[in-house]
Amino acid sequence: MNYGEILYTDVANGIGCRTSLFVSGCTHHCKGCFNEMTWDFNYGKPFTREVEDEIIETLKPDYIDGLTILGGEPMEVVNQKVLRPFIERIKKEVPKATIWIYSGYTWEELTDANNKRCHSDDTDKILSMIDVLVDGEFMLDKKDLMLRFRGSSNQRVINVPETLAQGKVVLSKYNDRDTSRSV
Secondary structure (H helix, E strand, O other): OEEEEEEEEEOOOOOOOEEEEEEOOOOOOOOOOOOHHHHOOOOOEEOOHHHHHHHHHHHOOOOOOEEEEEEOOOOOHHHHHHHHHHHHHHHHHOOOOEEEEEEOOOHHHHOOOOOOOOOOOOHHHHHHHOOEEEEOOOOHHHEOOOEOOOOEOOOEEEEHHHHHHHOOOOEOOOOOEOOOOOO
């Protein structure tokens, strides 16, 4: 797996101060995507053990809330193979870190064992370890600058632990509009 960028002390892609990893590779190709260069699976640099180590170190300070993984498409099957052991390391080495994933795939697609486009042997394990999933493709005709942590109104900010516990999609308290700013 390759990655396009890592942002340290990022406050735009999840709650609190975070490290954000932009993975490479995406088959959605959403019209109006803000990160088209990451569609190419070969874009950027190789995601090595050294890069993992560096990210894990950035998650340790008390003022860092966690990691956000976006892209590209983290939940492409080929990316899941690399991300699952990385997330397992984070849960072991920095258990206080919350994990957010942005995916163009919906919760329903990801949890459908028959959907080989995005469901693999790694999917359920990844979902069991994350706190928030922002799901759904970006849709330019549904773009809304007043939404928190998402670009279009079809996307959802999902509380993953509650969703797994209840067996139905439970939206996060962050699935609202940002009324603190005017556009």
